[in-house]
Amino acid sequence: MITQILSGMRDVDGVHGSFVVTRTGALAGKDLPPMFDDAVLNEVGRRVVRLHEGLCAEGDDFDHCVMRFADHKLYLRSVPNGFLCVLSTNGVNTPALKMALTLTSRRVDPLIVDAAAAAAAPASTAVPPRTSEVPPPPASGAPSRRQATYRGHRV
Amino acid sequence: MSLPADRATVDDDGFRVSLEGATLPDFVQMECLAQSNRVFRITSGHRIGYLFFNKGQMIHALSGDHVGEAAALEILKWRDGSVEPCSVGWPDAPTIHSTWQNLLILSAQARDESGRHKLVSFPSSRSASATATGTLRSDTTKLLKREEPAMNAPPSSQSLSLAQFQAFVRLDPAGNVVSAKGDAEELAPVAAYTARLAELIGNMLGMEGFSSLECSFPKDRVFLHRERSGNLVALKVPADAEVGALRERFGV
Numbered sequence: 001m002i003t004q005i006l007s008g009m010r011d012v013d014g015v016h017g018s019f020v021v022t023r024t025g026a027l028a029g030k031d032l033p034p035m036f037d038d039a040v041l042n043e044v045g046r047r048v049v050r051l052h053e054g055l056c057a058e059g060d061d062f063d064h065c066v067m068r069f070a071d072h073k074l075y076l077r078s079v080p081n082g083f084l085c086v087l088s089t090n091g092v093n094t095p096a097l098k099m100a101l102t103l104t105s106r107r108v109d110p111l112i113v114d115a116a117a118a119a120a121a122p123a124s125t126a127v128p129p130r131t132s133e134v135p136p137p138p139a140s141g142a143p144s145r146r147q148a149t150y151r152g153h154r155v
Numbered sequence: 156m157s158l159p160a161d162r163a164t165v166d167d168d169g170f171r172v173s174l175e176g177a178t179l180p181d182f183v184q185m186e187c188l189a190q191s192n193r194v195f196r197i198t199s200g201h202r203i204g205y206l207f208f209n210k211g212q213m214i215h216a217l218s219g220d221h222v223g224e225a226a227a228l229e230i231l232k233w234r235d236g237s238v239e240p241c242s243v244g245w246p247d248a249p250t251i252h253s254t255w256q257n258l259l260i261l262s263a264q265a266r267d268e269s270g271r272h273k274l275v276s277f278p279s280s281r282s283a284s285a286t287a288t289g290t291l292r293s294d295t296t297k298l299l300k301r302e303e304p305a306m307n308a309p310p311s312s313q314s315l316s317l318a319q320f321q322a323f324v325r326l327d328p329a330g331n332v333v334s335a336k337g338d339a340e341e342l343a344p345v346a347a348y349t350a351r352l353a354e355l356i357g358n359m360l361g362m363e364g365f366s367s368l369e370c371s372f373p374k375d376r377v378f379l380h381r382e383r384s385g386n387l388v389a390l391k392v393p394a395d396a397e398v399g400a401l402r403e404r405f406g407v
Binding site for chain 2: 035036040043044047048050051054055056057058060061062063064065066067068069070071072073074087090
């Protein structure tokens with residue numbers, strides 16, 4: 001859902017893509033080429049949070065922040081639940097981008113917390129439980145097909 | 156780098172020159188272009204400083220309170236006085252690593268700021284720099300253009316006066332404060348830290364060459380700009396200040 005909303009940012013000429021991070025820096029959604037993997041964006045998210053903390057050390061939250069690099073710009077829009085980050089060329093149409101940022105951030109903000117939780121959940125369930133751990137109890141009285149073990153021994 | 160301690164003595168050949176109206180930047184330019192290896196004592200009122208030249212570069216400077224680049228910039232601000240060669244001990248290693256051209260640019264910027272009480276100003280026309288008289292002035296203008304392409308911004312009548320800035324600070328690449336105005340004590344660490352994070356974020360996303368940042372708060376705006384010399388300029392202006400020219404100059 002977030003990816004679909006973020007894709008609207010690319011309607012603005014010069015926008016490469018965008019991503020959203022929570023207030024803790026966790027990636028909540030992205031609309032970027034595959035070369036930007038989630039691990040990198042999570043690390044970027046943590047740095048965005050630190051940059052925000054540094055800039056807002058005096059107390060006020062910033063509305064937006066733009067960083068210019070040799071060939072690109074990175075826009076950050078602060079929303080209550082996180083940050084919307086947009087990568088663009090230096091020649092991007094700034095007024096059009098700001099309008100798109102405003103509209104997109106309104107639609108994305110309510111979804112950020114849920115999206116971050118959903119993104120984290122599959123990662124935690126995808127990892128098989130280690131045999132050294134106590135297996136979870138069978139769900140609601142249904143017989144478990146898996147053989148329970150404890151420290152590598154059947155129980 | 157071996158310093159010419161054995162050559163610190165003043166050559167006896169050549170003319171003894173007395174010039175009225177010359178400036179220290181004129182003198183520095185002359186010595187560096189002549190590839191001189193000498194030390195000069197600069198006296199201005201009760202202030203005394205020393206400039207050390209080696210192989211066409213200013214490699215060391217001493218003033219009452221500073222050593223190295225800070226001392227050189229302080230001495231270059233002095234407007235009148237006398238210059239004489241002397242023989243004092245050379246440092247073990249250079250304390251100035253900027254080129255003399257860069258030092259003159261920084262000095263000219265500092266002089267402009269203190270003299271005109273303008274931190275950022277834009278020429279009313281492109282011809283303004285072309286009509287500047289005097290070799291050094293025109294050379295310095297060229298150097299400024301080479302050093303800071305953003306100075307080639309389109310002509311604008313807009314200018315930002317000191318009164319519009321809540322704080323201004325310029326930091327060298329090591330984080331030392333080169334110049335500051337207003338409430339810069341809190342701005343300096345914020346600027347240094349933020350610029351570093353912006354560079355790291357850019358590197359992770361494959362975006363090299365961080366040059367500027369603008370951050371908008373309810374009551375004010377913060378601008379950061381990495382100069383080609385590596386110095387970092389940070390400005391804080393009220394939210395309602397006219398910043399179009401500043402954005403144009405910094406490219407944000």
